[in-house]
Amino acid sequence: MPSTSLQYAYFPGCVAQGACRELYQSTAVLTQALDIKLIELKKAACCGSGTYKEDSQLLEDTVNARNIALAEALNLPLLTHCSTCQGVIGHVDERLKKAQNNDPAYLEQVNNYLTKEHCSPYQGTTEVKHLLWVLVGDYGLERLQKKVTRTLSNLNCAAFYGCYILRAQDTIPYDNPFQPESMENVFRTIGANPIYYRGRTQCCGWPLSSYAEEKSFRMAAHHIQEAIDAGADCLVTPCPLCHLNLDSRQPEIEKVIGQKLGLPVLHLPQLVALALGKTPKELGLERHVVSTLPVLEKLGL
Template structure:
């Protein structure tokens, strides 16, 4: 049995609670054990370092140390959490070799708060990488009960997942195939389009809303024109911008879209024969009825 220290992140416990739900349902179906890090803090979504790199490193060193105390890899299901915490892990492991004084400073702050020190003994891994590299696509294929035959899925990776870390051990950051390989494994057709590796526009949305929505709208239109029945993303922030804000995007670009957007565990769980009712699909703003009808569900 695979076992991970589970870092759910903030968004999956709030605005995208269907991601939290579907991750639990999927991992249970695959006999993957998750030990939730209930004392973990928000990774900062890249904003801490705007004030202080030391702040970002210390907060996330504590998050990683919680997983180290369990002798388990830290599992994320958010591209942004993966990018931030994974990059901190890389930076602190580098500091162990070349700048031990900096790591001592980080651990000094943790000690003041009676927290375990960062040791650099574990790995930060997204659910996508866990499925592809740890569980394995051949084994996943054996679990498929409801092949998603005929469903055209367009990936939206999220820029944090692909390019925040210096080393991406499980895929090519500029020509990724992990999501598409998952689609093939569950019987769906991968759809390629220009925007699949680009930014969704979420980071702009608080101060340049129209530009953010135009960016998201371009990606959605490209996917539709390429023949996609849905987008599938491993990032809840991408999901918020591309799915929950789609009615607002339509007003900005002056076009109807109505393209369903699924979280990665929702798609895989459907292929395992899990009922849509158990995956929070009814929480989405854009109706998933067209893809469920296409799959006979």
């Protein structure tokens, strides 16, 4: 690995700048600790989280072609810490790269819209990378391990991958979409104990919540209870939308099922940064709906 710091065009997404501000906060803390430079794409637009294509595939492709073109203008890969953004923007990038050879007229149509708005055209010259892929692939687990200053050996962590990071793209780096291990490998690297349970690769229920709230809550409850039964001290997710359903709505979920759950849900950069010696306050752990105190107590914090 070169000694120079890694640099990325940073696409934080909407949720991390609103309801999950602690994700934005902890990503900044973690990347600074690892000497990873982020250049935030202040002019980027919402990826649409899969809703644009319900009206128009062209709309989704054009909006996200512009997002990618902003990173291309910096000659940098695009980094996001949101699995949903990764899935949507990454899939658009795949589709448009294929269109360069298979359907150039469609790509021209997309770029014509960008030109009309005085935006740079999509060129297909960069990559879209989730923070997880950056840690596992670009930074490297061996290098990450050397940064660990706080033992997490007493903490049982259950990954919750969700849908988009595993299944939205035709190919994903550094992992198997059906039997993923990248999150668990990160846990091992920073000294935590990975917990396996069936629901770790399934949908959290968020997409159902706007029209089938009870079904959404029962789906989330099933995953949370499975993790608890497997011995998890916390869930860890790379997706802020999953975090919203599993953490912020957990009190509502408990009312629906008539049972207390109380399982803390951490964002991936929060967990990693804890292992690097960062404080709970720096990482916004007090912002969670489900108290993170049981996790901190187990770590002696």
